[in-house]
Amino acid sequence: MSRINFGRSLGAPLAFGALFALGVLIAVSTADNAAAQAQSPNTVVIKNFMFMPMAVVVKAGTTVTWKNLDGEPHTVVNDSGLFRSTALDENDTYKFKFEKPGVYKVFCGIHPNMKETITVQ
């Protein structure tokens, strides 16, 4: 379900992102198999009160983009205060560049039961 939504709503940019991610994946796999396995797209969609995917793994220096597809606004908030989006209305996006490796917990400030984890390697 989430994959279908992904493709339809984001189209070409996502396909490009996927190719890019694949490139990274191959590059990394030569160095570190475990890390490569966990690589994922750097776009998160918010739909039906969920972050999708709920766990994202990116390399340091990657900009992650969130897009809200719900009619209800959501926010993207880091629990340690590193970043916080304004309220995203339907189809609004928010970007944050992750400079340092670590595990970043993210929730929606309006519906805090919505959670995800961004792992930066």
Next chain:
Amino acid sequence: MSADHPSDPSRRGALQCLAFGGAGTLFVLAGGVLAPLDLAVAAAGRSASAGSGVPLFLQISDTHIGFNKEANPDVAGTLKQTIELVNAMPAKPALTIHTGDITHLSKPEEFDHAAQLMSGLNITELHTTPGEHDVTDGPGTEYFNRFGQASDNKGYYSFDHQGVHFIALVNVMHFKPNGLGGLGDDQLAWLEADLKGRSSSTPIVVFAHMPMWTIYQPWGWGTGDADQAFSHLRRFGSVTVLNGHIHQIVSKVEGNITFHTARSTAYPQPTAGNGAGPMPLKVPSDQLPKMLGVTGVKFVRHPLALSLTDTTLA
């Protein structure tokens, strides 16, 4: 309304219906127990159910100014209709409480628009507590610039009115890991100090945005540390706890404590667990007015009680 325009599908007819559906709740403090007064009934002069008691205050909630999706493309219109309904009441209370989600996206222009609309209310004294939609920009910003003065920018504060002690709490800025609202240690310590030394016979009205008891945990409909607040409140003979957030009425009586959530003036939400999440509920336009409303509270002295009345626009 449908009696006046039984088959009129016009926008005007729909708006008139909306007018009656979107009213808030007028609280009547009757013998120490708050009772919601049916505003549509009050406006029509059929105030039998609310006949005994002094109108104490009006609760209005979840106006969501800035929302424009299909569940209600005209939230300003339904708020206006609500205000007109309140203004038409024969006996008006002295103050209004807004239990949050004044705006939809915390934008300055939404707060400005809400203030402009609320200024049409004949009840001039307004007390507020923020909803999570009002503070999406974090602490100390738009909401606090406008309403922070009463609380030295903390958001929570108390005041007395007609012998009733009112306490505004903020449970949308310290969320619990499971998504429930939270008060936080500082606020709980403040509450304990605020209540200390008060006579247990003082009627208490507590208002906050999110429900102060757990209605549905998966959607965060509750306040994780509310029990600590109630440990300070239980000794009082009359405690009325008012919330918004869930855009529908749910109430409960537990000992001397009456819990009550108000309707929204903007749009309904699904009942607990019904659907993907607590998102705006699109209903047929003739149903919408019946799902929007306000709550009124009346004070009845013998026996000392507050009584609550909920009113819809239709």
